Amino acid sequence: MRYIANPYQCPVTRTMSIIGGKWKPIILNCIGDKSLRFGKLNQLIPAISNKVLSGELKELEDLALIERREFNELLPRVEYRLTKSGQSLIPLLHELANWGNTNLAKKLENAIK
Amino acid sequence: MRYIANPYQCPVTRTMSIIGGKWKPIILNCIGDKSLRFGKLNQLIPAISNKVLSGELKELEDLALIERREFNELLPRVEYRLTKSGQSLIPLLHELANWGNTNLAKKLENAIK
DNA sequence: AATAGTAGTAACCTGTAGGTAACCAGTATT
DNA sequence: AATACTGGTTACCTACAGGTTACTACTATT
Secondary structure, three states: OOOOOOOOOOHHHHHHHHHOOOOHHHHHHHHOOOOEEHHHHHHHOOOOOHHHHHHHHHHHHHOOOEEEEEEOOOOOEEEEEEOHHHHHHHHHHHHHHHHHHHHHOOOOHHHHO | OOOOOOOOOOHHHHHHHHHOOOOHHHHHHHHOOOOEEHHHHHHHOOOOOHHHHHHHHHHHHHOOOEEEEEEOOOOOEEEEEEOHHHHOOHHHHHHHHHHHHHHHOOOOHHHHO
16 A cells, blocks of 8 residues: 555545544544433533534534434433444554553653643 | 543543644654655655654654664764654554545545645 | 523634744755 | 755744633423
């Protein structure tokens, strides 16, 4: 496989533009194989504001990595779950996590702050 | 494996902070198993400015992903190559590229611009 | 009638990754 | 004596990801 040295055509950069954000890998991982409501996600990830969470969810939906389902019952609710494509990212995320754990655990504590 | 829903402690985010930049995966991939000079890298990646290239190389060196070797010969030169740790990233980059190619090829052409 | 929970929006602000352009000292070429 | 190449540095600028705060309309609870 050959890479072209231009980020706009680079497949790694392309993947990064999806999972490279601050919250997307965390959101994907939190959802996992469950079907979660907005509020539940907000609880699981307390550091995210609901504006940002809402934006990220919309982007993930546009990328067809998650599915948004509205239930118009007496008290209406919304649930999010991974699509096939989204599920296929999970093992990749785990590998990234592993690499980070084995290769960088201490080295980065300060760098990341 | 359990993730804590906070990017500063998230191992995926940790890894991302290294390869998640615009140029780092490209640089790592360009070096590959070779030993490249600054100027050569600049040629291979024409879209990067030498200020940014210089900065990225410094960061990659700080992270011990590449090695910088100065040769103080008649015309002094500098060569960069991957460390063991840097080499261990290459397969991961390939997987990211693969995922991007199979799952997103078209979907993102516009999104990324 | 007041408060809390639902799933968000709207307006505004900020930090920083990345970009541009000019410059450096030393050597080699023309 | 002028220009180009080496491997960078410095100062300055900008776009945008992400953050903060306040607000919405609806229902349920007390």
